[in-house]
Amino acid sequence: MIDNPKNGMSLLVKTITRITVGLILLFGIYIVLHGHLSPGGGFAGGVIVALSLVHLILAFGREAKVAKISMNLASNLESLGALMFLSVALLGFLGGTFFLNVLNKGLPFKLFSAGTIPFSNISISIKVGVGLFAIFLALIILEGTKRKR
Amino acid sequence: MELHLLLLFMIFAAIVAVEVKDLLSSVIGVGAVGFALCLAFLILKAPDLAITQLVVEILCLIILIRATINKDLPLVIEGRWVFNTFATLAFVAVFLFFAFHALKELPSFGDPIMSVVKRYIAQGKAETGAVNLVTAVILDFRAYDTLGEATVLFASVIGIMAVLRRPGRKKIEEKNHD
């Protein structure tokens, strides 16, 4: 991303952002995947993912590539995440009741261990992450169009 | 002991956040209360909550500052709503008085009666396979709450997009098609 000083923050912030954004995203994904082992989970991880994208837009201004994600894509992904979580819940019907944890529980401390919990964590984090990023986009884009008019 | 200090700091920061004239500094005041709350969660042995509170707090601050920063805002002018102040303070005094007496009957701080929770702690890991019991409660014992929770967030996102869309109603001329 060549730096044009017109939008976004100063060059210093941009170079640091290029380094930290990847780490924040990775940390968010770590929190989501290890939701059932260590503190955190679907919600915290999702918000961290959203924050890493917001961090990118704050540093590189409205013309950052991330800001080009259309609102439709964001809200579609979000409804998709919600549908995924509902389907994980409906999965329980196979085993009898609504939210039953049908998959085998595996060994306690392993990564793939707690049945449907990791999958619900992942679907929640997709929903929360993209949803909050869509809110931030809506607040930014609204301001943008008004100023152009 | 440190909890008492933290709570006093939060009360002080809340008073500052409510009373100070400039909007941006009151937003910073709320941020201080939020981060102190995150510390309180850490002291109360709730790491899940500390992470979530910290991160949600940051997002709230960003949105709040977004709402206040680029508005050419005059300083907040204070009206002299005498009756309103008196009514609010009277209600607060009555509420705190009865709350003080009601709090006496709650189990004292530090030993909650954990009748339902004993089973979660004892067999939580075995039944759900999740090591982090809070996640076990969220996504297995009370997963229905979390479905409601995800729907709350979904509703607020759709609500925000409905409120922020540009043309609320079709223009008058579009409407009566005859």
Add this chain to the structure above:
Amino acid sequence: MTLYFLCLVLFCIGLYGVLRKRNIVKIIIGIGIIEYSMNLFFVLLGYKLHGRAPIDAQNQDILNMVDPIPQALVLTSIVIGLGITALLISIAIRIYDKYGTFDITKIKRLKG
């Protein structure tokens, strides 16, 4: 007991901010403070003296764990608070577009 009481004092400060203030953003800040005090009150109820975080360790089983149910419910309540605050802020921004001010006394187009 005093911790519970201080927490309810924080709740009343937020309530004062909501009922008493004229600026929309101050009202939203009051709502935020009410959300924080509610969550803190619920987690205080679940704390066990010298308790440990409700996460099982690898080899030794932890005896006095803190009550995980209030933590699960407050996690839900934090995200509800975020949803409500975000909705309130977007309504406030649209009100600012239409009325040009955040002062609630000037926003009186509704009759009666």
Add this chain to the structure above:
Amino acid sequence: MSNPIFITYFVIIPLFAAFFISLAGKYIKRLYVDAISSVFCFLLLVFSLYGVNVLHKLGGVLVYKIGGWVPPFGICMVLDGLSSFMLVTVNLVAFFICVYSVSYMEKYTDKPKFFTLFFLMLAGMNGLVVTGDLFNLFVFLEIASIASYALVAFGTEAEELEASFKYAIMGTVASSFIFIGIAFLYGFTSTLNMADMARVLTTKTNTLLLPFTAVLFLMGFGLKAALVPFHAWLPDAHPSAPASISAMLSGVLIKTLGVYAMIRIFFNILGITNIYLSAMMFLGGLSLITAVILALSQWDLKRLLAYHSISQIGYIFLGIGLGTPLGILGGLLHLFNHSVFKSLLFLNSGAIDYAINTRDLKEMSGLKEKMPVTANTNLIASMSIAGIPPFNGFFSKFIIILACIQKGFMGYALVAVIGSLLTLSSFMKVQKYAFLGELKEKYKNIKEVPMAMKVSMVGLALICIFGGFMLLPSLKFFLNSAVNVLLEGRGYAQVVLEAAAK
């Protein structure tokens, strides 16, 4: 046949509809979105009627254990007489409103978003009615409230945004009171299941905490039900919402979020005592009179209807607050009747707004010639809200007044009669100014409203006419099972826990 799995459909269907419509709404044609939502609403209505006759045959209570956990350890969904009664009320009105808004919402942009929020509100209400867990009740209350905040501001005009902001602030304050109440109860009993909590609370007596929590709940749910001291948001929120949403708000939302939640907690968990009953009756009587007096001076049609909603809620609380079987029967019947004829009145005001873009009574006159269907359905609804004999409003008001006299509260009976007379006078005003008289020349070329709106208005009007048949011995079980749930008070715990143990 009595497998309780269908209880979950009341929440899964609206949630799936909301998520699906928000995903596919932009890509499929407008016709499919309307068709899908009407089909889903109809499905919900069928399931709620199916639930009623399953309960009638089975007799007891249906409990569905979510995730397979036995009640105190997980969340269970409970379908008993009261909740199946509320489900029928909610889904019946929601179906007609859904059909109505298929064509009414043409005036607003982005119809798929409207139906998403509509189904989210419906999921919130159904979930709240069906749940057997206290914190779950709070979460679904939040879903319904947030969806209704956004829907009130759906038209994004200046006064709608202001009304929605005021409604959202008071709603959030009410939710925080309810949350603090739940925190107190959890600290006191360390369980969240309603049945388990009622069982634990019977063992603890003469504490100050229960009355304090009851006052918190009274304030929180009183504000959601717009009782008088907390009614300030309703006369602003309902007129500025789109007509189908103000019908939904007045018709069912303030009843499920306010009345149902309060009577479920007061009767079945905290255990009703005379203090709570007299407090309910006093608030009911107070809101009955003040709202009807305030309504007399209104010229905006929807504001007038909003004030009448508050006074009719006063009737419901007056009826239920009596505590006697007859009083509760009258209160619940009035709840059903009010949700039918009040939503019909709002749909009529929406039809007028659709045709001539104004809500001011002074500008309308003589609409009867051009809009016969709306005029007649409005006449039926006005008759039944004022309590004229053949219509359903009369039976419930008559029972409430009878119950007041039976229990010896002559003052309240008088208040009820005066309120009913003032309601009659203000609806005569509506009829005279809006429909009778000669048609203004600028409204010469208005047309009757489209077919979908007419169908739903006529459907609701038919229910208004045949509503009285609910008291016939053959159909009386429907109401009696709801009354018995309230009368048995804390026996609810024992019934539910035993049904769950099966």
